[in-house]
Amino acid sequence: MIGEYSGYLLAGLGGGAVVAALALGLVLTNRATGVINFAFGAIGMYIAFAYFQFRDNGDLILPVIGIPSRIHLLATPTVFTALLVAVLLSALLGAATYWLVFRPLRRAPALASVVASLGLMLYLQEVVRLNFPTGSAATVVRLGVLPEQPVRFLGTAVTANRLLLVIFVVLATLALTALFRFTRFGLQTRAAAGNKKGALLIGISPDRIGLINSMVATVIAGIAVILIEPISGLDPITTSLLVLPALAAALLGGLSSFTVATCAGLGIGMMQSLILGYTVRPSTSWIPDWLPRTGLQQAVPVIIVLIALIWRGDALPDRAYLVDKRLPSSPTPNHVTLWTVALVGATSVALLNFDALQRQALIVTMVSALLALSVVVITGYVGQISLAQLAFAGVAGFTVINLANDGLPFLVAALAATLVATVVGVIVALPAARVRGMSLAIATLAMAVALEQLVLSSNAFSGGVAGRSVPRPVLFGVDFGISARGADNFRPIFGFFVLGVLTLSCLMVANLRRNRTGLRWLAVRSNERAAAAAGINVGRSKIGAFAVSSFIAGLAGVLLAYSTSTLSTNSFMVIGALVALALTYLGGIASIGGALIAGLLAQAGIFTLLANGGADGQAGTYVFAMSGLALIVMAIFAPDGITGAFRQGLQRLRRALLQSRSRRRALAADSAVSSVAAHHD
Incomplete structure (x- = not known):
């Protein structure tokens, strides 16, 4: 019995390792920028798809749409060259994500960061769907990086890749802990996280700190998802949602402790594996038939999230409340x-x-x-x-x-x-x-x-x-x-x-x-x-x-x-709930008109029908990718959404008309005065 349970626990090492790796990235990103990136799992997912595509035929597929994105680099790529390309691509994507998405939102409300990260997640999912084979393992064969033969560990057989994943995560944790505790860069990161203005006064660039940390975090996420593929597979949606247990682990560490986040991530993976193995075995008969046994494992991160939130309460590091920030306007319904x-x-x-x-x-x-x-x-x-x-x-x-x-x-x-x-x-x-x-x-x-x-x-x-x-x-x-x-x-x-x-x-x-x-x-x-x-x-x-x-x-x-x-x-x-929030923000999240526009933009709604019908169905191919980009743009430049932009446009037009009318009246008055003066002369 004990051996059976230990087998379940050790089988969860692989999943726990990738959860821990993503949690490390979330902690690293939050410590440097104050952002919780809901697209972190999707970023790792895209990097993994790009790696396996390059490993297969030497083609590098960039995360862009509407223009040629496939670049043939090598005829016979090796594991080393594919990993090198994946690391470089991860670093570039991390830099672009920070500089183009989250840096402009550093003074925005929490809602804007959430929506921008959701938009990034939707965009990357569509990029993968449009450019990569996304079938199951039965239809898509991928070559794993780590050896998969079983080894004996603590008297139980476990595949070698699971143990090597744990070693990778532990080494990454030790490296990050040492970096932040003993190096000048780590001290600068902590200084910039605590007080950006003070850091600037002493010559520390928060932008440089945030950029480097974002690049490192993205590399960790990409490598972790690449290594976990033989164990858990690769899917645009389920892999993206690995961010939830990773958030649970990061929250237990207060979004600041690498060690606690790693231990929590490994523990979540092992507990989920134990619960799944115990509930699906034939001898477990006390669980009611109406309760989905395979879904019980999802209760682990939920319970951890709730415990962490209740325990920490208002002490959670949410920088959106350190200063007053402009919220989307909520106009009073008129007419x-x-x-x-x-x-x-x-x-x-x-x-x-x-x-x-x-x-x-x-x-x-x-x-x-x-x-x-x-x-x-x-x-x-x-x-x-x-x-x-x-x-x-x-x-x-x-x-x-x-x-x-x-x-x-x-x-x-x-x-x-x-x-x-x-x-x-x-x-x-x-x-x-x-x-x-x-x-x-x-x-x-x-x-x-x-x-x-x-x-x-x-x-x-x-x-x-x-x-x-x-x-x-x-x-x-x-x-x-x-x-x-x-x-x-x-x-x-x-x-x-x-x-x-x-x-x-x-x-x-x-x-x-x-x-x-x-x-x-x-x-x-x-x-x-x-x-x-x-x-x-x-x-x-x-x-x-x-x-x-x-x-x-x-x-x-x-x-x-x-x-x-x-x-x-x-x-x-759950992905549908994320889309609903994102589209409502795009329409105008603080107005009834915004809800109506969100309905127009919904999948299979009027906008999708018109887009598909406008060019024999081809225009609708990029609807969701463009929606993701639109969310990022609106979160940065127009937080009031489409309805807010329309209201602001009307207000500017009204002011312009009033100014034009005032100028005409002034000119008419001047002309009248000139006429009177000429008449008297």
């Missing part, structure tokens, strides 16, 4: 009736005149806008960066399917499912009420992964991979179902129902924004201590905002369940 009539009228005309494919895109747009509206409430109005909105929608979606299949009427099942999502949102808000900014983003991301793996992946709840179908919605004897035959598919009547729910939700949010509740939310977003001093219950305001946003997300989940023939867990993967 609500006029906008409602105009948009509802235009959408109604579209539903009645579009063909089936266009109606489908319009329905997807409206459902996505509803989900984005929940992000506007919690993140745009209250400043709480939540990455769990799609998980709330998933809970509501599968709940309504179960209730409807049990015989509950359409409206009763939909309302009950939405309330269940609201309760889940409030439960998530309780431990998250102590934290904010980047810390809250990490906590809600961990909870979203837990909900996806433990709840949404349950066969009893969601039907597993096969998914489940909901009965047709019938209200007062009228069939509101979406499906029909041929050109009548994606029926307009369902579109009108979705339009009604979206309209009422937008009106509700507009009313909340204009009354005292919205003012309290904005006060909490601006300065929690000042809000508390003014008599606002900050904790209650946060929990109330979570309740409202999860209620709206639940509505989106219910509509999504009724808009698809079969609802599966693939619709609620």
